Amino acid sequence: MRTAPFSEDLPKSEKTTLNRDEKTSFQPAKMRDQNAQKETTGPSGRSGTYRTIFISxxxxxxxxxxxxxxxxxxxHNEADTFYLVGDIIDGWRMKRSWYWPQSHNDVVQKLLRKARKGANIIYVPGNHDEALRQYVGQHFGGVEVKLTDIHQGADGRRYLVIHGDQFDNVVLHAKWLAHVGDWAYGMMLNLNTVISRIRRRIGMPYWSLSAYLKLRVKNAVQFISDYEQAVCREAARHEVDGVICGHIHHAEAKMIDNILxxxxxxxxxxxxxxxxxQxxxxxxxxxHSEDGLRTGQAGAERVSESYDPVSGRSLAAKEVSERV
Known part of the structure; x- marks a missing residue:
């Protein structure tokens, strides 16, 4: 896949060496000792305080x-640093029709309140909020806007942080088609909302039609794979240990060619x-879940697999538990 150069140079330094005894794991919540870190107390009892939180x-x-x-x-979750990794506000859709309920305003106010309380907020715009890219280097209400960033973890590993639309050929070379796709995606989400309401009334859990179709259409699966490979090649070019991105609405954690x-x-x-x-x-x-907001049981579910960052092989549950 062809990749587009960035308009901003990223900081480079000597690549961190991953030793054999350094392991990055992704395990279910039940395998972690919840007393090993300071926690806030929420209605679900699954809240936490982290070093960094990334959302997009x-x-x-x-x-x-x-x-x-x-x-x-x-x-119910706090962090020293919050990364907003693009498409936080959908400027494309808002140009067509205005929709801004109180809950959306509350999200913005909540983030600004965290900044006032001392949290670092770094905004890396995406294609749907691309208008903010003209303000790279500026600060608004404690929020710093960056085109990309290099995040250094507590364990010394370095990550390229980028939204990822730079590696989407449709967005790069056929923007009109991207807008058509965005419209179709919106229609699918509207249908998904109807299905969710029906499932909720009959006591069934939340299920995403769009996510289901995305992982079962051959071209969509190939697009995701091509995207992952392109993003990791860019991370390797900047001599970092991993890449943190968004854009394709598909949460994932895995090793690709020695890049996390x-x-x-x-x-x-x-x-x-x-x-x-920490x-x-x-x-x-x-x-999750939708019903949890009414019952006070919304909580966290760990959804990622566990990987050995050196070999790239999946770790068994016992191995992960021993390495926490």
Whole structure:
């Protein structure tokens, strides 16, 4: 896949060496000692305080945005640094029709409140909020805008942080088609909302039609694979250990050619976030469920697999537990 050069040079330094005894794992919540880190107390009992939280593809300004769930997540989780990895506000959709309920405004206010309380907020715009790219280097209400960034984890590993639309050939070379696809995606999300309401009334859990189709259409699966490979090649070019991105609404954590690929997902379909623990361990969390907001049982579910960053092989549950 052809990749586009960045308009901003990224900082480079000597590549971090991964030793054999350094392991990055992604394990279910039940395998972690919840007393090993300071926690906040939320209604679900699954809240936490992290070193860094990464979220992307919120799409505020659209009906598909799961703003209430994101608000619940932000209420019960704290971090020293928050990365907003693009498409937080959907400027494309808002140009066509205005939709901005109170819950969307509350998300913005919640993030600004965290900045006032001392959290570092770094905004890396995507293609849907690309207008903010003209403000790279500026600060607004404690929020710093960057085109890309290099994040150094507590364990010394370095990650390229980028939204990822730079590696989407449709966005790069046929923007009109990207807008058509965005419209079709919006229609699918509207259908998904209807299906979710029906399933909720008959006591069935949340299920995403768009996510289901995405992983079963051959071309979509190939696009995801090509995207992952392109993003990892860019990370290797900058001599970092991993890449943290969004854009494709598909949360994932895996090794690709010695690069740790971390996609933090979205807050339209999967409602996922990537968190860095105080020891540098990275973990994907899915925040659920729709019914939980009414019952006070919304909570975290760890959804990522566990990998050995050296060999790239999947770790068994016993191995992961021993390495926490």
């Amino acid at each position: 593809d919120v799409h505020l300004g659209t009906r598909g945005c799961q703003a209430e769930l994101l608000l619940d997540f932000l209420k 690929y971390l996609n933090d997902g979205d807050w339209v379909e999967s409602c996922t976030a990537l968190v860095e623990h 020891d540098g361990q990275m973990e994907l969390i899915r925040w």
